[in-house]
Amino acid sequence: MCHACVIENVRSSMLSRRALFTGAAATGAAAIALGALSARPALAQATGRVIDLTHAWDGDFPTFDGLPGITYEPDKTIEADGYQLWKLTLFEHSGTHIDAPMHFSADGISVDEIPVEQLICPLCVIDISAKAAEDANATLDPEDIEAFIAANGDIPAGALVAMHSGWAAKVADTTYRTNEAGDFAFPGFSKAATDMLAGMEVAGIGVDTLSLDPGNSPDFGVHNSWLPGGRYGIENLAGLDQVPATGATVFVGAPKHKRGTGGPGRIIAVA
Structure with missing residues (x-):
């Protein structure tokens, strides 16, 4: 399916789901906020090893639509002004970034409204690298x-x-985004799995790929169900091979711009 067709299918699906998830988002967010209190004991399990789960990011970093996620324009220079300053133009969903509920729900909470208690979490890493190979x-x-x-x-x-x-x-390779035929090709969560995790009151999910959904998804089923339920996702994680399956605590440095559907973040684990 063409990339534009995928996006059009998602747009119609989002509109039909809006009323369904309006109440669910509030209920889900409240339940997760209560459950997130259990994240605090995980801090005591850490030995102090710090792992950066964030990719360094510039205009060459892969994006879903293939356009540069960030561009730089000099605003102040040492030669002219005595100090340096860039004017940045960026897309929210580029680099290692957060997907807020608002990304796939007109009534969902924005990135600045995610309760801070949900951003310090026990980290569970599920390895599917053998399947992905x-x-x-x-x-x-x-x-x-x-x-x-x-x-x-x-x-x-x-x-x-x-x-x-x-x-x-x-x-750093084109196969991060597409296969030889130019079609999206990368691993992701199945909707059945995220439905299961929602029942466990998980606060967020993360992937080391471009999308929470696999590349061949025709409808962004995970985005359309997980995010409107009041939960968040993280895409383009790095360093997951350096953290244990359990026992680490993750600090999600989500941006805090109003009306944000998400945005680049700094994700750090302490193991």
């Missing part, structure tokens, strides 16, 4: 969550659940 559009599925729980124990309410597909290693 075989299938560029592999998905994190309910059985992956079940296997994670069997090996590591329950996923706590208020957690950030991150998908580690190994895709971050491809970020």
